[in-house]
Amino acid sequence: MKIGIVGRPASGKTTLFQALCRGQAQVSHSREPVHGVVVVPDERFDLLVRLYNPKKISPATIDFVDDIARLGTERSRVFSDEAMGELRTTDAITYVIDAFDSGAPDAEAVRAEAMEFLEELSLRDLMIVEGRLERIAKQVRGPQAPAALKVEQDALEKVREALEAGRKVSDLDLPENEARAVAGFQLLAAKPVIFAVNVGEDHISDAPELLGPAMSALQDAGSPAFCLSAEIEKEVAQLPEEEQAEYLAGYGIQEPVRDRLIRSVYERCRLITFFTVSEKEVHAWPLPAGSTALDAADSIHSDLARGFIRAEVISWPDIRDAGGWDQAKAAGKLRLVGKEHVIEDGDCLYIRFKV
Structure with a gap:
């Protein structure tokens, strides 16, 4: 999972990035974007680790990418073609809006940007x-035009119509065949966009009310937004874990921006998490909602999908209540499911396979 952080110059992008990475990522002095891998907070995973005390732990992670906007030097454009090309490789986009340098946050200015x-x-x-449709039009004129080109043309016509409207x-x-045909274009307008409105410390408590109309408009447009003070969040991220909640509470903030942003990413990308557990390793696996047991097996290793026989599944609440996999199995909570079974958020899996 790769999330690009972008915004206008001096909007607080890098400050937010440092807060997400708890100050551990280095600021780039080159034209290369900076990556910071952040662990997805999950109380279910933490409990599984305590239950099994495994030799290895593998939490779910998100790769945040900063300084994309510095790519390229095109005049009259905030984002160069090179920067947009880098954004196409991401799974979602976080856009940071500067609302801290103009006094009270301006809802209309935020909405407009x-x-x-x-x-x-x-x-x-x-x-x-x-551009692609123009090239295809020249290739499909003859009677021997490949069928795949016609599929791609039909799909791109639908995409163009949606973009223009x-x-x-x-x-x-x-x-499905048309979706595959356009997947390689990595369309920016198809990516989830989350807006982070960076406000001053003096307005962190009243910003949600002041920016309410803008937030509602963006939500209606399919792009959630939330307010934060990147400077406060950066300071908090460098405190010991046990001191963070008290520091945030002093500003009326209930949880760190890391948790809020990651939750928004999971919701907008429609992701769930399943787990594999043993004394050797406890592993959290992100998976698109609606995925099957076969999809889950493939996300672990292609061999498991190729030789899939059955999946053993125990839900998270049953694992928690019983105190572990073996205890839940003894209580009759284990289900044997086939490859078409839809995985639920929090399911613990063991894949039976033979290659």
């Missing part, structure tokens, strides 16, 4: 889609 960015993503996609590309219900 956010909508401008969403329009920019659509325009960049439209340029690529139209201002509709969300992610809402297109494309047939």
